[in-house]
Amino acid sequence: MAVYTHVSAEMMARFLNDYDTGELISFKGIAEGVENSNFLVETRGGADGHRFILTLYEKRVDPADLPFFMALLDHLAMRGCRVPRAIADRTGVQIKQLAGRRACLIEFLEGISLSTPNPAQATAAGEALAEMHIAVADFDGSRPNSMGLASWHDLASRCAGQWQKIDPALEQLVSGELAYLQAQWPTDLPQSVIHADLFPDNVLMLGDTVSGLIDFYFSCTDARAYDLAVTHSAWCFSSDGASFDPGLSAALLRGYRDRLVLTPDEQAALPVLARGAALRFTLSRAYDWINTPADAMVTRKDPMAFARRALFYADPANAGLFA
Amino acid sequence: MAVYTHVSAEMMARFLNDYDTGELISFKGIAEGVENSNFLVETRGGADGHRFILTLYEKRVDPADLPFFMALLDHLAMRGCRVPRAIADRTGVQIKQLAGRRACLIEFLEGISLSTPNPAQATAAGEALAEMHIAVADFDGSRPNSMGLASWHDLASRCAGQWQKIDPALEQLVSGELAYLQAQWPTDLPQSVIHADLFPDNVLMLGDTVSGLIDFYFSCTDARAYDLAVTHSAWCFSSDGASFDPGLSAALLRGYRDRLVLTPDEQAALPVLARGAALRFTLSRAYDWINTPADAMVTRKDPMAFARRALFYADPANAGLFA
Structure with a gap:
């Protein structure tokens, strides 16, 4: 369980400029999964929520599969399943790039x-x-x-x-x-x-x-x-x-x-x-x-x-x- | 940056029973510092706040020093400095034990x-x-x-x-x-x-x-x-x-x-x-x-x-x- 890719708070704040998520107020790398790098992101003043998981896809996830995963999550959420959706930026894009990797800003869900x-x-x-x-x-x-x-x-x-x-x-x-x-x-x-x-x-x-x-x-x-x-x-x-x-x-x-x-x-x-x-x-x-x-x-x-x-x-x- | 000690959500929920912090609703290991294991903890329904950092002290921190650190943070907070205080449990204890290590539940502060x-x-x-x-x-x-x-x-x-x-x-x-x-x-x-x-x-x-x-x-x-x-x-x-x-x-x-x-x-x-x-x-x-x-x-x-x-x-x- 580790964060494989370093993302600075400044990089994150710039990344969020593409979204309607407001100002970055907290940013922590989280030790979750062995596949990707994940960060807990908190913002204030935005229209599109205030808590998110940023996922950077490391080598085990094929970037070509990401559109399938994101479409699946959107579909499930639309059908009432409790799954975290990827947030779209102002131009409607869910799958972005950060620190040389594919990156998605994903809904944070409560629960343990x-x-x-x-x-x-x-x-x-x-x-x-x-x-x-x-x-x-x-x-x-x-x-x-x-x-x-x-x-x-x-x-x-x-x-x-x-x-x-x-x-x-x-x-x-x-x-x-x-x-x-x-x-x-x-x-x-x-x-x-x-x-x-x-x-x-x-x-x-x-x-x-x-x-x-x-x-x-x-x-x-x-x-x-x-x-x-x-x-x-x-x-x-x-x-x-x-x-x-x-x-x-x-x-x-x-x-x-x-x-x-x-x-x-x-x-x-x-x-x-x-x-x-x-x-x-x-x-x-x-x-x-x-x-x-x-x-x-x-x-x-x-x-x-x-x-x-x-x-x-x-x-x-x-x-x-x-x- | 890593989490050195495994704590299950069930262990954490039991640990919180000693505090007036309500029910555990989220618990993530965070990759912060090289010295200790840290977890971001969220609760609901408690009197003593709802977001915390749980720190487990690994070998570099001498347990004998913890009372000094906690007294210092209390003093600084009382004097108006923005520092994270350790939360006391219902019996007033700040320095506890979890997973074989000294453990403190600490205020979460916003900021990057x-x-x-x-x-x-x-x-x-x-x-x-x-x-x-x-x-x-x-x-x-x-x-x-x-x-x-x-x-x-x-x-x-x-x-x-x-x-x-x-x-x-x-x-x-x-x-x-x-x-x-x-x-x-x-x-x-x-x-x-x-x-x-x-x-x-x-x-x-x-x-x-x-x-x-x-x-x-x-x-x-x-x-x-x-x-x-x-x-x-x-x-x-x-x-x-x-x-x-x-x-x-x-x-x-x-x-x-x-x-x-x-x-x-x-x-x-x-x-x-x-x-x-x-x-x-x-x-x-x-x-x-x-x-x-x-x-x-x-x-x-x-x-x-x-x-x-x-x-x-x-x-x-x-x-x-x-x-």
Whole structure:
């Protein structure tokens, strides 16, 4: 968690001259996410709000994808979903340039990201995810899932020979799961734009109410039920993946299903989708682990936390989980 | 710039239960300073304000010094200086414990830290520094300057043999300046509690007005005029130290002198005090440079930026600078 790009208060004040946001009165770099540089911005006297997040897009976000993300957020907000919209400058432009990077000034939303959500909060997150899936039904943007099944093979081959830096059991787990998923991955499920990364980090809450879904930078077109599987893998385990919480699981699934009925095919596919979700985060974390110096200030996330989830989902004893 | 200690929103919400600050509605780690972990905290419904900085004190701040710092801020605020006070909990306690560290909930002040202040802003900073010196006249706390002359010898000896990692010219510059300062350092100047680190970073401004002096964690008892010299070295040069700005210098000195008349001894001592200030930051930065991995996410500050200031102040051609 860090700010990668330096922006001075003077640069920020000049940047704001393009907007109807008034005078800059506070500006702090915030340690949020590992992908981008973010700043909390406060202004006074403007017509277009007074608190914002400025995001500078670092190398992991493809600038060509930004119009899709911004159009998606505008669409969701227009349909009543609580998501942060990009503010347009006086000429209507949302995607700007600052300090050599693409930059967007984004609505600030109240709410806190939980580390250990309770069942009521899991239900609220499930509802919010389903509402997002309903709201995108008439959104006409699309983006391939750059973190889908094909990318898992690629990530695995880029980790080849280095699994023992993490855990000697990982190589066999990954190759076994990849083979299974390659054979079993469903391809005819209902698709839509999905969030694809709805960890508790990315859900702002006030009490048991969702006040915002954030960080749509993995959003893409893929199976709707895969989004639910990703969310399940992110919400229903202890952070080290060693312990599954059936209460959170039931609460999350209930919230989603209360808003959006799963088709029989979706229902049947959930176990394999969940194995895929667990493998996806195992692999992206493994790749980052191998390629991040141990003494870097960025906290490396433990790939084994998701390898344990993959093992859990693959265990026939847990087959009834999504019933 | 980083957050060193992880605090979850749940931990923060529990921590706030001790205070009359209402319900937590936002919580962000902020990338500020290199010494401590800081979080921007927002609440609603409380009697004791709604926006705060939570500071967790990491290893560089001695917990035994915290009561001095907090008493100083209370005193300054009571005397009308714009400084952030620590909020007391319901039992009157300001210095608490969180995540294994001393923790203080501190007033949030509006204002931005400038990178390239203008003369009007330098004058305002000079005035604010003098007002602080006036306001502490009846403050009875004291703290030795742990970054004073004696510590410079110590830092230099801990860098011995490693100067060439930074610049081959540094060894001779440091030993020459140390010998000069050891012989010439004034010991009978008016003392008070001083800020000792009043870089533009530590002065919040709204337009040309000071809205807050912050980061008092080097404050100590020392020569008042040394504080002015530190501030001069921090404000009146380009950040790489290569270019001196006479307009900023005149503006800063005018602001200070408008509020507080320097004694003839102080006036005469300013050139040597400024050489000391420049050496102090050269040495602390050199020590950090040598002891920080080049690939760490913490930005290392260039020691040569202050070595150049030391050379500037030592040059007889600049003797009339403080006249």
